[in-house]
Amino acid sequence: MLHVAVVGSGPSGCYTAQSLVQLDHEVHVDVLDRLPCPYGLVRYGVAPDHEKIKSLQGALCTVLEHERVRFLGGVTVGPGGVAAARLRELYHAVVYCVGAAADRRLGIPGEDLPGSWSATEFVSWYSAHPDAVDGGFLRGARAAVVIGMGNVALDVARMLVRGVAELSGTDMPQAALDTLAAGRVADVHLVGRRGPSQARFTTKEVRELGALPDTAVLVDPAEAALDPAFRDPSGLPGPLRRNVEVLRAWAGRPPHDAPRRIHPRFFLRPVELTADGAGHVSAVRFERTAPDGHGGVTGTGRYEEIEAQLVLRSVGYRGVALEGLPFDAASGTVPHRAGRVLRAGAAAPGEYVAGWIKRGPTGVIGTNRPCAKETVTSLLADATALAERDVPADPLEGLRAEGVDPVEWAGWRAIERAEAELGASLGRHVAKLPDWDALRAAARRAAT
Ligand SMILES: Cc1cc2nc3c(=O)[nH]c(=O)nc-3n(C[C@H](O)[C@H](O)[C@H](O)COP(=O)(O)OP(=O)(O)OC[C@H]3O[C@@H](n4cnc5c(N)ncnc54)[C@H](O)[C@@H]3O)c2cc1C
Structure with a gap:
């Protein structure tokens, strides 16, 4: 045996x-x-x-x-x-x-400025990972830049614009819920260095952005069309073609506004994060890229800045x-x-x-x-x-x-019960315990 x-x-x-x-x-x-x-x-x-x-x-x-x-x-x-x-x-x-x-790094100046976080840090915080730190992520932020075009980038963008009514039914820890509910982020720029046909997200996840309450998804047709496959996606494999079709539908809409806006942006490579007078991140500087004809991109030597008081880097795990x-x-x-x-x-x-x-x-x-x-x-x-x-x-x-x-199975079950009790006391279904002490104390209850 x-x-x-x-x-x-x-x-x-x-x-x-x-x-x-x-x-x-x-x-x-x-x-x-x-x-x-x-x-x-x-x-x-x-x-x-x-x-x-x-x-x-x-x-x-x-x-x-x-x-x-x-x-x-x-x-x-x-x-x-x-x-x-x-x-x-x-x-x-x-x-x-x-x-x-562990998260991958961008390797550019300003990456570690206050207000710049890896998506991992942000996800760990709203998921109540006991090692997470409450970095004051949303403090004063009106605009956020999310660097990356994968499903995790979409997750964090979505969490920034969701309201309390949609989040209180989740198991999110109460402190994160309170912070996100009080957040004032109105614009989320979701930025990729390549084109719409090369984004790594899946169609179901990107389509979900269009169904978020009080949120407009704004795609600049001219920028997206720098990708030849955006103009004619018929030659793309099915999953990529469907992504492009979702983005094309947004790009074709007449201009409209909403209290919160998500801006998918393409062909922009981050080169530097810049700070305000207090040393806090205030903008991301990008170089405009262009397709190199071999599935990659090349720099064009033209630069632009997107203002943001919060930057979340979502460029992969390792x-x-x-x-x-x-x-x-x-x-x-x-x-x-x-x-x-x-x-x-x-x-x-x-x-x-x-x-x-x-x-x-x-x-x-x-x-x-x-x-x-x-x-x-x-x-x-x-x-x-x-x-x-x-x-x-x-x-x-x-x-x-x-x-x-x-902590054996009974200890874990005791943690689950404690999270249900905490949720009930807050008028919610379940609220996760966010720190080691609370988890250990709950697990010990199983032993006594
Ligand atoms: C933010 C995020 C969102 C995702 N969302 C989705 C989604 O919606 N749908 C989907 O299909 N996939 C999603 N994925 C992908 C999915 O989570 C992964 O495919 C899957 O979790 C990988 O499983 P794993 O067991 O290899 O690693 P993990 O899930 O990371 O599990 C590793 C475990 O090992 C433990 N561990 C690590 N080091 C040690 C050690 N030294 N000693 C003891 N224990 C240790 C950790 O605590 C952890 O519990 C997401 C991934 C991320 C990062």
Whole structure:
């Protein structure tokens, strides 16, 4: 009988555990997470107003409640927690599903000015991630620039213009709800360095912008038409063509106004963030780009500024090296072959990866399911050799000997109850607990 540790309880960790118990009728799986709460970015990334996607937590919950799966929250693997090498001694196999939580940087002057944030920081704050800081994101901001043209850029743009009536039904923490409700951001500029046919968002998500109450989406037809495929999208693959059709419909509308406005902007490459007299970001300077004929863009030497008191950078995620595991800094992933971790080019028996740390930060939640299955297939092909290793009967004792005191499933359930109670006390359905102390206190209630 194999005892497997899965590190990370996001989609890839849960799908790995699910595949393991489905394909091997004896295996026992411990799903470890540094947070006391499961589900990774489904809880701490997916936008709160995307309730249907959030409800995937129900399916992941069923996995973690399986009789041969055990959730162990509050267990960090790496510095300050359990070393990867020690974990390896406690289990027959370890599958790393730790995601890719760091944000990519623009690498331009002014990027770190007050008022300039990564989308990750903003998302973590409104999602109540316990490591998030309340940066006073909206303080005095009337205009925001969101740099990037992916779904996360759309998420943050949407959150900036949504009103309290739409947000109070979500599980957003109360402080973020109050701040967003009181926000005065009227203009959100969503800026990409390439054209409409190269935007990375999906049609469903971009179309949603057009349905936001009291919000106009304003597309400049002349700017969008710098992209030849905007004028004639018929040759584009279906998903890209549909994106362009949505943008063309907005571009063709007669000018209209609304209390809040979203401005998708194209062919603008950020070159510098500039500050006001107090040192706070006040504008983003862009270079106008043009298609280079090979799917990329080239600078034109013409510049323009967009005024903004809030800048959110959403130009992608990247994985972080985990002490004790090989890492390819260029791709931000752990080198692997069909999920088996490669050390000096050779498969390291007993160590596996799945999800974003395996393939990079791409795809939707469902993409992690076949990814996890591939890894589990490799692991189970190695099972005979893995089972020969001597490991403790219950690795939990070994973990405790390392000084960790895991939050088990009952603790997580107690957190959920506390969030429902807090929500009820605020006249809401659920309000997330936003800090470590509150989460730990709620989890302790399960123990007493
Ligand atoms: C802002 C945002 C919004 C998104 N919205 C959508 C959406 O609407 N629809 C959609 O289909 N996809 C969406 N995605 C993509 C989706 O969230 C990812 O495909 C998915 O979460 C990747 O799963 P994962 O398990 O690899 O990583 P994650 O979900 O990031 O899970 C990793 C887990 O590992 C834990 N962990 C990390 N390091 C350690 C450690 N050292 N020790 C212990 N535990 C550790 C983390 O706490 C976390 O729980 C979104 C992504 C982002 C960033």
